[in-house]
Structures are given as C-alpha cells and as structure tokens.
Amino acid sequence: MKRDSGYSTMAAHQEQEEKLWVAVKMSALVLGSALLIFTALMNSVSWCVQRIWDTSGYFWQTTWLKLYYLFEGREWSLFLFGAALVPSLAFWCFNGILMVADVTGKPTFITRYRIQLGKNDPVDTQKLRQAIYTVLFNQFFVSFPMLVPMFYVMKWWGNTFSKELPTFQWFLVELSIFTLIEEILFYYSHRLVHLPLLYKHIHKKHHEWTAPIGVVSIYAHPLEHILSNTLPVMTGPMLMGSHVVSIAAWFSLALVTTSISHCGYHLPFLPSPEFHDFHHLKYVPASLSPPPCALSLLADKAPF
Numbered sequence: 364m365k366r367d368s369g370y371s372t373m374a375a376h377q378e379q380e381e382k383l384w385v386a387v388k389m390s391a392l393v394l395g396s397a398l399l400i401f402t403a404l405m406n407s408v409s410w411c412v413q414r415i416w417d418t419s420g421y422f423w424q425t426t427w428l429k430l431y432y433l434f435e436g437r438e439w440s441l442f443l444f445g446a447a448l449v450p451s452l453a454f455w456c457f458n459g460i461l462m463v464a465d466v467t468g469k470p471t472f473i474t475r476y477r478i479q480l481g482k483n484d485p486v487d488t489q490k491l492r493q494a495i496y497t498v499l500f501n502q503f504f505v506s507f508p509m510l511v512p513m514f515y516v517m518k519w520w521g522n523t524f525s526k527e528l529p530t531f532q533w534f535l536v537e538l539s540i541f542t543l544i545e546e547i548l549f550y551y552s553h554r555l556v557h558l559p560l561l562y563k564h565i566h567k568k569h570h571e572w573t574a575p576i577g578v579v580s581i582y583a584h585p586l587e588h589i590l591s592n593t594l595p596v597m598t599g600p601m602l603m604g605s606h607v608v609s610i611a612a613w614f615s616l617a618l619v620t621t622s623i624s625h626c627g628y629h630l631p632f633l634p635s636p637e638f639h640d641f642h643h644l645k646y647v648p649a650s651l652s653p654p655p656c657a658l659s660l661l662a663d664k665a666p667f
C-alpha cells in the first residue's frame with residue numbers, strides 16, 4: 364500500500380514535470396514568435412517611416428527646384444514669394460475662415476468654442492472693416508518694406524537661395540531657435556509698450572479690441588508692428604542665414620500662431636488662446652507687470 368502510494372506520488376511528480384516542460388516550451392514558442400513578429404514589425408515600421416521621409420524630402424526638393432527654375436533663379440522674386448506671398452496667404456486664408464464664423468455665427472461647431480460668451484456675436488462689421496484696413500496698411504507699408512533690408516542681409520550672410528533645401532532635422536533646430544528668439548523679443552517689447560507713456564500713444568490701439576478676433580493679431584500702431592510683431596519674427600532667420608523655404612514656413616507659422624492666440628475661440632487640438640484673450644479683456648494700462656508672450660513660455664502667471 365505504502366509502495367503503491369510511492370509510485371503514484373512519483374507518477375504525479377513526473378506528470379507535473381512534463382506539464383511544466385510543455386508550459387515552458389509553449390511560453391518559449393509564444394515569446395519567440397512575439398519577439399520575431401515585433402522585430403519584423405519594427406523593421407517594417409522604420410522602413411516605412413524612412414520611405415515616407417525620403418519620398419516627402421524628395422517631393423519638397425523637387426517642388427523647390429521647379430519653383431527656382433520657374434522664377435529663373437531671380438532671388439528677389441523668390442524672396443517676395445517665400446517671405447511675403449506665402450505667409451500672407453496663410454494669414455488671410457486662416458483668418459478668412461475665422462471671419463466667416465465671426466460675422467455669420469456659422470459654422471456653429473466653431474462658434475460654440477467662443478471664449479467670451481456673447482461678445483462678437485456677431486462681430487461689428489464696421490469695426491472689423493476698420494481693423495482690416497489697419498492690418499493691410501501694416502502688411503503693405505510696414506512688413507513688406509522691412510523685407511528689403513532683410514533681403515540684403517540674407518543675400519550677404521545667408522544660404523537663402525541655395526538650390527539644395529536644408530534637411531528636416533536642421534529645419535526643426537532652426538524652428539526652435541526662431542521661437543526662442545521671438546519669445547524673448549516679443550516678451551520684452553510687449554512689456555515695454557505697456558509702460559504708461561508708450562501704452563497711451565502706441566499699444567492702446569491694439570487693446571481697443573477687448574474681445575479680440577484672429578485678424579486683430581496685427582491690428583496695431585505701426586511702431587508696435589515694427590517693434591513687437593515684425594522684428595522678433597525676422598531676427599531668427601537673419602541670425603541663422605536661413606533658407607527662403609524655412610523663412611516661408613516660419614513666417615506662416617508665426618502669423619497663424621498669433622492669429623490663434625487672438626481668435627477668441629478655444630478650438631480643439633489647438634493651443635489655448637485664453638491667456639492672451641484675458642490680457643485683452645482685463646489689461647491694466649499703467650501696470651508694469653509683464654504681459655504674456657505669444658506662446659506664453661516666458662510669461663509671468665499674471666496675465667496683465
């Protein structure tokens with residue numbers, strides 16, 4: 364009886380060992396297969412990314428060369444196209460959509476994200492027309508003339524009209540530098556125009572809109588437009604001697620970003636404009652406390 368029990372214990376033990384062994388083999392098989400599939404997947408993903416990267420890089424390079432030959436390499440034409448036309452189109456297309464929403468209250472999916480409820484609902488068209496005139500004046504008689512000295516700086520110093528585009532990685536490095544320079548210069552120039560005397564004669568105009576809309580991002584006194592809007596954005600590319608394509612992308616991005624921070628809507632997937640909106644709503648003219656900057660990286664927590 365005792366021997367029988369010993370045999371059955373040994374058999375049970377053996378059976379358990381076999382089961383364990385089978386389980387180990389199964390786990391090894393599953394893990395091995397998973398590892399194999401994961402490696403294969405990773406390889407194909409990185410291959411795909413590389414492929415998309417190469418294709419898009421090739422696409423941009425080819426497009427740039429087509430444009431270069433279309434303008435027969437004329438640097439001034441290329442500069443006007445990249446530094447004036449493309450950013451202006453980006454600004455007016457983006458703000459055109461916002462203005463339709465501001466004037467008509469449609470599409471409702473945009474207007475439901477309005478920050479200051481009951482304001483600009485709809486926007487005063489007379490006031491809007493006035494703002495558009497000032498913005499056009501600033502673009503044609505301030506920004507565009509400022510492109511002339513910039514053009515000569517780029518010609519003398521930069522690699523602006525090279526047939527070869529900068530790599531995407533380099534463009535990202537430049538973009539970070541441009542943003543940092545713009546943030547610092549905008550922050551201090553904005554702080555400066557909040558000094559009582561400068562506020563009264565210069566910055567007050569921009570603050571006429573206590574509930575701002577996208578297009579009033581460059582509704583400002585010409586001096587403020589030079590100091591606070593244009594120079595901070597131009598300085599980065601001038602220091603870096605950037606390519607005209609990088610300048611076009613950066614100027615467009617800067618104009619769309621400032622329009623977002625003034626648009627009056629907190630739209631999904633876009634940075635929150637509440638901070639700057641609040642600065643317009645609750646500014647204190649004589650206050651020396653720092654106002655928020657475009658991306659609010661350096662801004663003091665006090666919004667006015």
Ligand SMILES: [Zn+2]
Pocket residue numbers: 569575580625639643
């Ligand atoms: Zn503003």
Ligand SMILES: [Zn+2]
Pocket residue numbers: 553557566570642646654
């Ligand atoms: Zn201000």
